[in-house]
Amino acid sequence: xxxxxxxxxxxxxxxxxxxxxxxxxxxxxxxxxxxxxxxxxxxxxxxxxxxxxxxxxxxxxxxxxxxxxxxxxxxxxxxxxxxxxxxxxxxxxxxxxxxxxxxxxxxxxxxxxxxxxxxxxxxxxxxxxxxxxxxxxxxxxxxxxxxxxxxxxxxxxxxxxxxxxxxxxxxxxxxxxxxxxxxxxxxxxxxxxxxxxxxxxxxxxxxxxxxxxxxxxxxxxxxxxxxxxxxxxxxxxxxxxxxxxxxxxxxxxxxxxxxxxxxxxxxxxxxxxxxxxxxxxxxxxxxxxxxxxxxxxxxxxxxxxxxxxxxxxxxxxxxxxxxxxxxxxxxxxxxxxxxxxxxxxxxxxxxxxxxxxxxxxxxxxxxxxxxxxxxxxxxxxxxxxxxxxxxxxxxxxxxxxxxxxxxxxxxxxxxxxxxxxxxxxxxxxxxxxxxxxxxxxxxxxxxxxxxxxxxxxxxxxxxxxxxxxxxxxxxxxxxxxxxxxxxxxxxxxxxxxxxxxxxxxxxxxxxxxxxxxxxxxxxxxxxxxxxxxxxxxxxxxxxxxxxxxxxxxxxxxxxxxxxxxxxxxxxxxxxxxxxxxxxxxxxxxxxxxxxxxxxxxxxxxxxxxxxxxxxxxxxx
Numbered sequence: 316x317x318x319x320x321x322x323x324x325x326x327x328x329x330x331x332x333x334x335x336x337x338x339x340x341x342x343x344x345x346x347x348x349x350x351x352x353x354x355x356x357x358x359x360x361x362x363x364x365x366x367x368x369x370x371x372x373x374x375x376x377x378x379x380x381x382x383x384x385x386x387x388x389x390x391x392x393x394x395x396x397x398x399x400x401x402x403x404x405x406x407x408x409x410x411x412x413x414x415x416x417x418x419x420x421x422x423x424x425x426x427x428x429x430x431x432x433x434x435x436x437x438x439x440x441x442x443x444x445x446x447x448x449x450x451x452x453x454x455x456x457x458x459x460x461x462x463x464x465x466x467x468x469x470x471x472x473x474x475x476x477x478x479x480x481x482x483x484x485x486x487x488x489x490x491x492x493x494x495x496x497x498x499x500x501x502x503x504x505x506x507x508x509x510x511x512x513x514x515x516x517x518x519x520x521x522x523x524x525x526x527x528x529x530x531x532x533x534x535x536x537x538x539x540x541x542x543x544x545x546x547x548x549x550x551x552x553x554x555x556x557x558x559x560x561x562x563x564x565x566x567x568x569x570x571x572x573x574x575x576x577x578x579x580x581x582x583x584x585x586x587x588x589x590x591x592x593x594x595x596x597x598x599x600x601x602x603x604x605x606x607x608x609x610x611x612x613x614x615x616x617x618x619x620x621x622x623x624x625x626x627x628x629x630x631x632x633x634x635x636x637x638x639x640x641x642x643x644x645x646x647x648x649x650x651x652x653x654x655x656x657x658x659x660x661x662x663x664x665x666x667x668x669x670x671x672x673x674x675x676x677x678x679x680x681x682x683x684x685x686x687x688x689x690x691x692x693x694x695x696x697x698x699x700x701x702x703x704x705x706x707x708x709x710x711x712x713x714x715x716x717x718x719x720x721x722x723x724x725x726x727x728x729x730x731x732x733x734x735x736x737x738x739x740x741x742x743x744x745x746x747x748x749x750x751x752x753x754x755x756x757x758x759x760x761x762x763x764x765x766x767x768x769x770x771x772x773x774x775x776x777x778x779x780x781x782x783x784x785x786x787x788x789x790x791x792x793x794x795x796x797x798x799x800x801x802x803x804x805x806x807x808x809x810x811x812x813x814x815x816x817x818x819x820x821x822x823x824x825x826x827x828x829x830x831x832x833x834x835x836x837x838x839x840x841x842x843x844x845x846x847x848x849x850x851x852x853x854x855x856x857x858x859x860x861x862x863x864x865x866x867x868x869x870x871x872x873x874x875x876x877x878x879x880x881x882x883x884x885x886x887x888x889x890x891x892x893x894x895x896x897x898x899x900x901x902x903x904x905x906x907x908x909x910x911x912x913x914x915x916x917x918x919x920x921x922x923x924x925x926x927x928x929x930x931x932x933x934x935x
Contacts, residue, residue: 318358324348325487328360335363335523337491338371338484345371347437347484363491363523373398375435375486376425376495376521377405382477383424384409384517387417392454393479394505394514401531402495402520406503408456413500413515421517422497432490433475437483445469445480456505456514494528495521498535502668509666537773543825544672550830550888552838553673562670562677564818569838572867574817576836578658581682581814588703590656590684595636597660601626603635606791608727612760616663633659634810637685638792641806646796651806652688652696658817659683673822680817686809687794693807697743697765697782700811704767704780707813710934711824713769716776717749720757720764727761728787736784737763739807761787762810771827779820783810831888831910835931841868842889843905844880846896854895857905857920864924885910891927 318327325348328336339346340359345367352358361368377396380403384391388409396405440448442461448471449457457480461469472481474489486492497519505511520535522528539545547553552570559565566574582592601619604610609617609631618629630636637655646653662678669675688696708715719740722733740763744751751765758764767780785808788794795803814820824836834840841861845854854870861868871880877894884892893905899917907915907923918926 316358318352318356320352320354320356323351324358333360335368336360337363337368337486340367345484347435348487349435349437369521369523370398371484372486372492372523373403373521374481375489376492376519377403378435378472378474378477378479378481378485379425379428379489379492380421380497380517380519381405381407381479382428382474383421385477386424387420390453392452392456394456394460396479401522402498402518404516404518406505406514406516408512408514413517418497418500418517422495425492425495425497428475429489429492431475432488434488435485436473437470437485438473439468439470442467442469445471448478449480492521494523494525495519496528496532504666504668507666507668509668534773538775538826541773541826541829542672543674543822546825546830547672549886552825555672560677561667562665562675564673564676564678570821572838573821573832573836576838577814577817577821578680578682581658584703584707585656585684588654588699590654593637593640593655593657595630595633595639595657595659597662598627598629599635601628604628607635607788608761608791612725612727616665618662618664629662630659631661631663632810633657633661633681633683634685634788634808637683638788638794638808641687641794642792646687646806648689648796648798648804651796652686652692654684654686656682656684673818673825676816676818679819681812682814682817684811686811687789687796687806688809689796689804690807693739693784693809694743694746696809697739697784698747700782700809700813701743701747701749701765703813704782707780708767708769711827713771713827715767715769717744717751718754718766718768719744719751720754720759720766722758722763723756723760725760726758728790732786732790733763736786739784740765740782759783759785759810761785764810769823771823772829775826777819777823779815779823780813781811781815784808785810832890833934834890834927835934837867837888837890839867839869839887839889840927841866841891841893842871842884842887843868843893843895844871844877844884846877846894848874850895850897850900853900857893857895860920861924866924866927881908893923 324339328348338348338361340361341356345361363369363372374397381393381396384407390410392408394406396403445461446458461480469480470482471478472483472485497517499518501516502513503516505514520528520531522531550569551567552573553567554565556565598620601610613631617631620627620629640655641653658680660678660680665675665677686696721737762783762785764781764783766778768776768778770776789805789808794806796806798804843854843858845851858868858870881892888910890910892908894908895905899905904917904919905923906917909915
């Protein structure tokens with residue numbers, strides 16, 4: 316709609332009783348409602364329930380939180396406070412470590428500020444004036460942020476007694492913020508640089524409606540229950556200790572068994588699809604990493620060591636070892652494609668602030684493969700990997716979405732190579748009618764990629780599989796095959812993982828299943844429960860018989876009541892328990908219980924094993 320010069324947008328909204336409007340768009344620019352038009356303008360109002368509207372609400376919530384913090388900690392200094400998905404955060408230095416009680420106090424103060432309904436007022440200052448303003452406040456973080464701004468004029472926003480640097484826009488007044496909750500506090504380095512001061516980051520949630528906020532808080536409770544770090548400890552799967560070092564995983568017997576089940580499954584699936592197993596060293600000469608481009612484009616993520624005055628790089632990826640296998644002999648066009656697979660251990664230098672359980676570690680195993688093929692085979696090979704991903708995701712019960720990540724600024728190779736590689740990925744998706752989105756500038760430094768983002772049981776997205784198309788490394792390493800005309804030609808290289816990092820995928824599985832694994836994945840499938848000590852001998856014979864039949868079984872040896880033993884098995888998420896008492900010994904049977912379902916009745920051992928085998932075969 317066209318609104319006349321001189322009109323104040325907030326007054327227009329009130330006069331026309333427009334509900335839930337928080338800002339306005341004039342052309343491509345979003346402006347505050349506290350704006351008076353300097354000419355007749357085409358205005359589009361932004362509703363609170365829109366994505367743009369709720370982002371404005373959340374960013375304003377960060378300012379309101381900062382104001383509340385200054386009321387409690389008058390000397391607080393602030394870095395950045397953006398809106399994020401589902402909420403907001405602000406990085407700050409308050410001179411102490413914030414506690415849960417401090418968060419409660421800040422949230423209470425935010426409610427007072429919202430109730431006071433302070434108007435958000437914008438003003439612009441010369442950059443030098445802005446620097447002087449924050450120098451007087453002693454806030455060196457804001458001074459540095461302003462120094463990084465190229466513009467000569469910067470904008471400030473004031474609500475009540477609080478003024479902050481901000482581009483805006485904001486909600487008209489603090490009273491628009493009604494449905495919010497402070498969630499947690501974490502450490503965050505200034506500008507993400509671990510050599511800079513560690514600040515404290517307060518996270519909060521904010522929504523347009525109470526129902527949305529309540530639903531999100533319930534979702535967070537579910538996330539908390541499924542946290543793989545807690546379940547990993549409760550189920551005795553793995554540990555991470557300061558003695559060993561951050562980002563390095565110690566696998567306990569049950570966790571190692573879970574890994575072995577997944578890795579064995581992967582080996583069999585790769586054999587079925589024509590992959591050959593290879594294995595490369597974990598360190599390679601630094602000269603090789605320079606030749607590949609990793610030294611120039613990926614060095615900050617790598618570890619290096621020296622042996623006999625020679626520099627070596629600890630591998631962050633498996634591709635160079637596979638290239639060496641390909642180069643080991645002269646190749647004919649008749650041999651291609653060559654599909655090399657390795658469960659390869661890699662190391663990446665992750666900053667301590669981003670390490671997170673199994674999801675972000677410094678040592679992990681990739682189900683890594685590299686396909687060397689002729690250009691005329693490329694489409695079929697990419698489709699083959701996409702079909703492989705589809706089969707595996709279906710088997711684990713995951714839905715997923717696809718993205719093509721294109722050339723980043725930090726990259727190698729010619730424009731023509733990148734165009735060929737990107738088009739190859741697009742064509743494979745479109746030839747099979749697969750939907751995809753474009754993720755600009757997030758490809759690998761040597762080639763574009765298809766990213767597979769799976770959806771778990773509570774709707775979260777996880778990045779696992781990737782398919783990368785690469786014309787550059789074959790050129791750098793002078794890879795060739797002899798074509799049917801007797802001439803040397805360059806193969807195309809497809810880098811791909813199906814599950815990705817085994818550690819990360821196990822974290823996703825733990826959280827997806829809430830630790831309650833299907834029978835085929837469960838590290839312990841059956842626990843044998845003798846009713847009392849007099850039943851131990853028969854229980855041990857049952858345990859041995861099941862173990863001999865390749866059932867993953869353990870024997871309960873604790874001196875507890877039967878009801879307590881059953882409860883312990885439920886808590887440990889054991890799929891089946893077998894009860895051994897007088898009746899079972901007399902009839903040479905077992906009484907089976909299924910987790911969450913209860914008593915299944917009596918079975919001969921062979922019949923019970925047949926029941927398990929069918930479920931494992933069906934992977935239900």
